[in-house]
Amino acid sequence: MSQPLLELQNLACERDERVLFSGLNLAVNAGDILQVEGPNGSGKTTLLRTLTGISPDYSGEILWQGQPLSRVKVEYCNQLLYVGHLPGIKKALSPRENLGWYAGMNNGHQRATVEQALEEVGLFGYEDTPCYHLSAGQMRRVALARLFFTPARLWILDEPFTAIDVQGVENLQKLMLEHAAGGGAVILTTHQPMSIExxxxxxxxxxxEVADV
Known part of the structure; x- marks a missing residue:
């Protein structure tokens, strides 16, 4: 069996000095689409933020391709794309300018042009519109357009279908399947039903139960 891309060993996460969960053991392999479930307050967002390195309040081990994250942090960050609750978009910039900045961090390695990515998310004609003129759903689309040209193998997506219409949800699910089929992996949370088998x-x-002991 091939080595997992990401492995969690006895992971426990805290928020506001309260243990949300503990004893989490999980292997995420190339080709996996993993949905993290649980009611509000169970720690879904905290877990995703922990996996991205944003939240340091955890115990246990996180491994990337068999190596502790502390040893391969730069490599891991280069292979990670995180889209959280907030779109991470500069409102004073246009969609083209925002994505151009993100594309620059990829050192020229990308699967599509900025223009192609924006067209894929239904923003054709809005390329040079300042983002403060866009709706919340359109700004969400700008953030998600990064998925169409990133070379990152691991996608971590927190409620990616928020403010996206039915066709947008369908397109995004198709993109996740293509990414997984190409050897990538997706970890996401969502309150919406998915049609991905x-x-x-x-x-x-x-x-x-472990956390409450």
Whole structure:
């Protein structure tokens, strides 16, 4: 069996000095689409932020391709794309300018041009419109357009379908499948039903009994 891309060993996460869950053991392999489940307050966002390195309040081990994250942090960050609750978009800039900045961090390695990515998310004609003129859903689309040209193998997406219409959800799910089929992996949270077959699911409530002891 091939080595997992990402592995969690006995992971426990805290928020406001309260343990949300503990004893989480998980292997994420190339080709996986993993949905993190649980009610509000169970630690879904905290887990995703921990995996991105934003939240340091955890115990246990996180491994990237068999190596502790502390040893391969630069490599891991180069292979990671995170889209959180906030779009991470500069409102004073246009969609083209925002994505051009992100594309620059990829050192020229990308699967599509900025213009192609914007067209894929339905923003054709809005390329040079300042983002403060866009709706919340359109700004969300600008953030998600990064998925169309990033070379990152691991996508971590927190509620990616928020403010996206039915066709946008369908397109995004198709993109996730293509990414997984190409050897990537996706970890996401969502309150919306997905039509993707073969999605792996982990419910953080299964780790609550350990955390509450």
């Amino acid at each position: 073969g999605v792996r699911r982990v419910n953080l409530l299964d780790c609550r």
